[in-house]
Structures are given as C-alpha cells and as structure tokens.
Amino acid sequence: HIHTHTHRYSLDTHTHTHTGTLVHVIASQSLYTHRHHPNLLVMEVLLVRQGTSQEPITIKMDSRFTPQSDDIVFHSEPDYKGASYIQGHTTMAEVPGGICPSVHIIWTPITPSLTLLPDQAQSRWGFVVAVAGSQDSVQAHYDTALELMANGNLRPSHLRAWEELWAGSTLELTGPDNLSRALIGCMFYLLSAFPSLHEAPGHFGGVSPGGLSNGGSGQDYWGHVFWDQDTWMYPSIGLFYPQLARAVLEYRVRTVDGAKDNAEKQGYKGLKFPWESAVSGREVCPEDIYGQQEIHINGDVTLAFQHYLYLTEDMSMFTEGRGSEVIWGVADYWVSRVTWSAEEQNYHILGVMPPDEYYYNVNNSVYTNTVANLEFAVELAALLKYPAPQEWQQVADKIKIPFDQKQKYHPEYDGYKKGQFVKQADTVMLGYPLGLPMTPEVRRNDLEFYEAVTDPGGPAMTWGMFAVGWLELGEVEKAGHLLQKCFKNIQGPFQVWSESSDGSGAVNFLTGMGGFLQAVLFGYTGFRVQKDCLAFAPSIPEDITQLCIRGVSYLGNKMDWLVRGQEVYIILREGAKHAGNTKPCALQVVLKNSGTKIPLIPGNLYSILPSSQMLKLSLQILYGYYSKVIIKYCMDITVKL
Numbered sequence: 194h195i196h197t198h199t200h201r202y203s204l205d206t207h208t209h210t211h212t213g214t215l216v217h218v219i220a221s222q223s224l225y226t227h228r229h230h231p232n233l234l235v236m237e238v239l240l241v242r243q244g245t246s247q248e249p250i251t252i253k254m255d256s257r258f259t260p261q262s263d264d265i266v267f268h269s270e271p272d273y274k275g276a277s278y279i280q281g282h283t284t285m286a287e288v289p290g291g292i293c294p295s296v297h298i299i300w301t302p303i304t305p306s307l308t309l310l311p312d313q314a315q316s317r318w319g320f321v322v323a324v325a326g327s328q329d330s331v332q333a334h335y336d337t338a339l340e341l342m343a344n345g346n347l348r349p350s351h352l353r354a355w356e357e358l359w360a361g362s363t364l365e366l367t368g369p370d371n372l373s374r375a376l377i378g379c380m381f382y383l384l385s386a387f388p389s390l391h392e393a394p395g396h397f398g399g400v401s402p403g404g405l406s407n408g409g410s411g412q413d414y415w416g417h418v419f420w421d422q423d424t425w426m427y428p429s430i431g432l433f434y435p436q437l438a439r440a441v442l443e444y445r446v447r448t449v450d451g452a453k454d455n456a457e458k459q460g461y462k463g464l465k466f467p468w469e470s471a472v473s474g475r476e477v478c479p480e481d482i483y484g485q486q487e488i489h490i491n492g493d494v495t496l497a498f499q500h501y502l503y504l505t506e507d508m509s510m511f512t513e514g515r516g517s518e519v520i521w522g523v524a525d526y527w528v529s530r531v532t533w534s535a536e537e538q539n540y541h542i543l544g545v546m547p548p549d550e551y552y553y554n555v556n557n558s559v560y561t562n563t564v565a566n567l568e569f570a571v572e573l574a575a576l577l578k579y580p581a582p583q584e585w586q587q588v589a590d591k592i593k594i595p596f597d598q599k600q601k602y603h604p605e606y607d608g609y610k611k612g613q614f615v616k617q618a619d620t621v622m623l624g625y626p627l628g629l630p631m632t633p634e635v636r637r638n639d640l641e642f643y644e645a646v647t648d649p650g651g652p653a654m655t656w657g658m659f660a661v662g663w664l665e666l667g668e669v670e671k672a673g674h675l676l677q678k679c680f681k682n683i684q685g686p687f688q689v690w691s692e693s694s695d696g697s698g699a700v701n702f703l704t705g706m707g708g709f710l711q712a713v714l715f716g717y718t719g720f721r722v723q724k725d726c727l728a729f730a731p732s733i734p735e736d737i738t739q740l741c742i743r744g745v746s747y748l749g750n751k752m753d754w755l756v757r758g759q760e761v762y763i764i765l766r767e768g769a770k771h772a773g774n775t776k777p778c779a780l781q782v783v784l785k786n787s788g789t790k791i792p793l794i795p796g797n798l799y800s801i802l803p804s805s806q807m808l809k810l811s812l813q814i815l816y817g818y819y820s821k822v823i824i825k826y827c828m829d830i831t832v833k834l
C-alpha cells in the first residue's frame with residue numbers, strides 16, 4: 194500500500210505499476226504474474242531518490258495478507274527458507290467421490306520497512322508468492338524465485354518472456370489512441386490468461402470469462418469455462434500461437450470422460466461438452482437448463498478444432514492428441530440428438546436454448562443447427578481413413594437451417610417473429626465465425642434486423658460480431674460506430690473490461706475483449722480461416738492510416754501484415770515452424786480476380802496494390818480485392834515492417 198499525495202496507476206503491458214511520489218523519493222509498486230514462471234506472483238517495490246539529499250530514506254510497509262478462503266482449508270507448515278508456508282485442500286470435490294486438490298503456498302514475508310541507504314540512488318525489492326499443487330512443486334518454484342532474485346534475473350526474465358510474446362503477436366495501429374490502447378490492453382489480458390510459452394503442456398485448465406476467477410461466491414462464474422473460451426478468446430490467440438491454441442484443444446480432450454457422462458445422462462450417444470466446465474468435463478453449471486439446452490457448446494468446441502487443423506495441418510493433434518475422439522464423439526451426439534421431420538423432410542434439433550439466452554425450449558435454433566457441423570467430421574474421417582457412419586453425412590446434408598424466403602433473413606429459431614428482442618450476437622454469427630454461405634443481401638438483412646432489437650445492456654462481445662459483419666459488406670463507418678459502443682465496457686487506467694456496459698457482470702471480461710479483437714483481427718483484415726487458405730480482404734476506416742499485424746501463424750510460417758490506405762504489405766519471416774510440421778509450407782498469395790499466384794519468399798517484402806474489381810478464388814492465401822501486384826525486395830521500399 195502506498196500512501197502519498199500523488200498517485201499514478203498504469204498498465205505498461207509488462208507489469209502493473211502503481212507509483213506514488215513523496216518529497217524525497219518516488220515509490221513504485223509493481224504487481225505481476227511471472228510470465229516465464231507462472232507459478233510465481235511477484236510484488237516489487239522500487240525506491241528512487243529525488244533531489245540531492247544524502248539522508249537514509251525509510252518507507253513503512255503495511256500488508257494485510259491473511260490467507261483464508263471459503264473453499265480451501267489451510268493450515269500452517271514450518272517456514273521454508275525463511276518464507277511462510279501454508280497448505281490445504283479444497284473442501285468440496287467437483288464430482289461426488291472426486292479428489293479435493295491440494296494447494297500449497299509459500300511467500301516472502303513483507304518486511305515492516307524498506308530503507309534506501311545514504312549512498313543509494315535507488316533500490317528494488319522483490320516479494321514472491323509461489324503457488325502449486327504439491328509440496329515438491331511449490332518448493333521448487335520458490336527455489337527458482339530465490340535463484341532468480343539472487344542473480345538479479347527475476348524481473349528481466351519476466352520482461353524477456355513478454356518481449357518474446359509481443360514479438361510473436363503485435364497489433365499496432367496508427368489512428369485513434371483510445372482504439373490503440375484498447376487493443377493492446379485486450380491482447381495483454383488475453384495472453385496473460387493463456388499458458389506461458391515455456392510451460393510444460395498438460396496443466397492448462399481453460400480460460401474463464403473473467404480469467405482467473407477473482408470474484409467471491411457466485412461471482413465471475415466461479416472460474417468455469419464456457420464457449421467464451423473456444424468461440425470468443427481462442428481465435429485471436431490461435432492466429433498467432435498454434436501452441437497456445439493446442440493447449441485449449443488439449444484441455445477439452447482431457448474432459449472427454451466427463452463429456453461422455455453428460456451425454457449419457459441426457460440419454461444421447463457420444464460426447465456432450467458441459468455448458469460450464471471445470472476439471473472433469475462434467476456439467477458444473479448451477480442451473481440445469483443451460484447444460485440441458487445450450488448445446489451449441491458442442492459445435493463451438495469442434496469449430497475450434499476445425500480451425501486449428503486448417504491453420505496448422507497438425508494431424509498429430511487429431512491422432513496421438515486424441516482430437517479425433519472429440520470430433521467423432523460430438524458427431525455421434527448430434528446424430529442421436531436430431532429428430533427427422535417427415536413433414537419438412539429434414540433433421541430438426543428440438544428444445545434448445547440458443548446463444549440468445551432470452552429464449553429456451555425453442556426448436557431449430559439457427560445458430561445451433563449451423564454449428565452442429567457434421568461436414569467436418571466426415572472430412573476428418575476421410576483424412577484419417579476412419580469409417581464414418583453414414584448418418585454423419587445424412588445429417589450434415591439434411592439439417593434444417595431456418596430461413597425466411599419472403600423477408601430474406603434467418604429467423605433465430607422456428608417461430609421467431611421479426612422484431613423480438615434478443616440478448617446478444619446470435620444469428621449474425623452465421624456469417625462469421627460460422628461461415629454459412631449467403632448472399633450479401635441476406636447478410637445485410639440479418640445484421641440490420643438483429644442490430645435493431647439487440648439489448649444495449651447485453652454482454653460486451655456482441656458489437657464486435659456486428660462490426661465484422663458490416664466490414665464484410667464494406668460498411669466501414671457502421672462497423673466503427675459499433676466498435677465505439679465497446680468503450681463503455683472499458684475502465685481506465687488498466688483497460689479492464691466489465692461484462693455489461695453499466696460496469697456490472699464478470700470482470701475482467703475476457704470474452705468481450707475476444708469479440709473486440711476479432712473485429713480488428715478478422716474484421717479490418719478480413720482474415721478467414723478456410724479449408725485451403727487463409728483468406729484476406731482488408732477494409733480499414735479512414736482514421737486508421739496504418740494497421741500492422743505481426744506474427745500471423747499459418748502452416749508453420751510466421752507472417753507480418755501491414756495495411757496502409759489501399760496498400761498491403763506482407764513479409765514472410767524466415768525459419769518459422771512448429772512442432773506439428775516438419776518444415777514450413779511454401780506459401781503463395783493468390784489474387785482473387787486474376788488468379789495470379791505469387792510465391793512468398795521468406796524475408797522479402799511484398800506490396801500489393803488495389804483495384805476496384807472483386808472476384809472470388811481460393812488457395813493458400815486468398816487475397817480479396819486486389820488485382821495488380823508489385824513485388825519488390827525490402828530495400829526498394831521505404832516502409833519498414
């Protein structure tokens with residue numbers, strides 16, 4: 194706690210820093226989770242002498258840390274290397290008869306005061322908390338911390354880990370400051386919630402809407418994992434870091450037994466991922482109806498697997514990684530969950546709650562039926578030579594997608610009347626991220642009809658999806674207005690998001706950040722993850738003179754993209770690849786209207802100039818709106834990426 198006359202709080206995307214100025218000294222307190230060693234929480238105090246005084250300067254430290262928890266019974270252990278040590282276990286198992294995990298905590302006691310000696314201009318003190326699941330582990334982590342402190346490497350190793358992350362995923366724009374700040378804040382918090390690149394795989398417990406749950410009883414969703422992870426946060430992380438994307442998929446694989454149990458309890462085959470997920474994959478939602486009816490989660494989970502395959506071609510995730518079990522299990526669930534309608538001659542999914550949770554027990558939620566994508570199961574089965582049951586293709590071909598022929602739009606479910614109030618982005622997600630083919634007219638109608646009736650008090654991720662839709666149609670200004678709405682959910686100085694615009698709901702709302710980031714990463718750029726290509730079709734507003742996205746990962750390659758006015762620059766970085774691929778694939782840019790193919794040579798800068806024509810095509814990288822291409826080497830071009 195710093196008591197002074199002037200305070201400044203800042204988020205510098207490496208550390209949280211709180212600075213106070215006293216007469217003779219500037220005191221800064223930084224709090225961070227160590228990026229390289231995520232089992233360490235660090236608090237540092239930096240004192241910097243002001244003026245020419247040579248007096249010793251002492252500040253008092255005041256700590257009110259009393260370890261107690263409603264969920265964990267702690268007891269003290271003997272001090273460990275001069276540090277306090279407690280351990281305990283959770284009071285309740287996730288499922289009856291399940292284990293109650295242990296929690297071990299070791300922390301450096303806070304000294305009553307810190308003194309800057311007469312000959313010192315400045316000094317930094319570190320205080321560490323190590324948290325782990327066993328005695329061996331917590332002591333090893335604490336030892337690491339002591340070692341890092343002894344050789345002055347605690348903070349530098351943290352900063353290096355962040356530098357590495359930022360170098361691999363940069364989103365910079367020249368334009369409105371508030372937008373820039375918001376984007377960097379979103380990337381910072383999302384990356385913070387995902388595993389360290391240096392962490393051994395296998396421990397990731399998924400991401401909850403509020404990150405590591407910080408609420409009391411009943412707040413911030415108890416740290417449970419929802420579709421918020423797979424649909425909202427995952428895409429922006431997956432575009433940069435296949436390794437972190439894979440951690441999300443592996444988390445779902447680890448919950449397969451629970452998902453099997455959920456499906457059985459519902460009386461269906463295969464796997465039913467829980468609406469609220471914890472460790473086991475058994476449904477932990479406190480209200481029954483969501484687990485029973487909000488079954489689109491199953492499709493949300495498999496869509497993440499599908500996009501991962503398209504972005505990486507990493508088959509090992511589906512074989513040794515058991516990803517195929519997830520895809521087959523969910524396909525079997527859908528087959529047993531659908532009902533054949535003799536009248537309409539197609540398959541129905543009855544009695545569901547759509548993403549729009551204002552409605553339940555409806556038939557044929559258009560989002561749910563679209564995301565129940567059995568086509569991918571068939572496609573993967575062919576790749577793995579797995580004998581797919583015929584029903585997968587049958588259901589894929591004949592599932593009902595509600596459509597109003599007269600008004601040319603998608604009703605949210607059977608019997609939805611145009612104009613009925615909706616909670617959040619639902620039907621507008623058919624276009625993105627689900628990629629359901631439709632004409633621009635229908636896309637526009639869906640956006641217009643639903644925008645008018647969407648609850649302004651709904652959760653924050655909604656407007657990002659509308660923005661992506663309008664950007665697809667080239668309505669850049671409209672998209673900009675919708676993104677402006679998100680600013681109501683962002684609070685300074687730390688760029689923290691609340692779930693609702695009045696500040697209520699889950700905090701720090703990563704789901705909203707995920708929606709906002711997608712509006713830029715997939716909206717302004719037009720990136721679309723497709724079977725044979727990464728499509729790209731930028732449209733940026735006039736007040737953004739330059740948008741730079743570095744570190745886009747595709748098929749083992751890393752690319753940097755820059756959009757400036759009508760021009761696009763691409764650099765393929767050299768030597769990038771990831772574990773799933775033995776070597777990076779050769780990439781080429783394919784221009785949609787001319788069919789021109791340009792191989793990308795690592796290290797060279799390519800610049801693409803616009804034309805007004807629009808045509809369609811696919812291949813490795815699809816690039817939408819441009820026909821004329823100029824290829825130059827780096828030195829010929831003044832832009833530096």
Ligand SMILES: *[C@@H]1O[C@H](CO)[C@@H](O)[C@H](O)[C@H]1NC(C)=O
Pocket residue numbers: 369370371372677680681
């Ligand atoms: C963000 O900045 C832009 C340009 O400076 C301004 O027009 C806009 O009103 C700002 N938005 C918010 C929500 O403050």
Ligand SMILES: *[C@@H]1O[C@H](CO)[C@@H](O)[C@H](O)[C@H]1NC(C)=O
Pocket residue numbers: 543544554555556607608
């Ligand atoms: C859903 O379909 C079932 C079976 O056709 C029908 O009995 C039920 O009334 C429908 N529910 C709604 C809300 O339309």
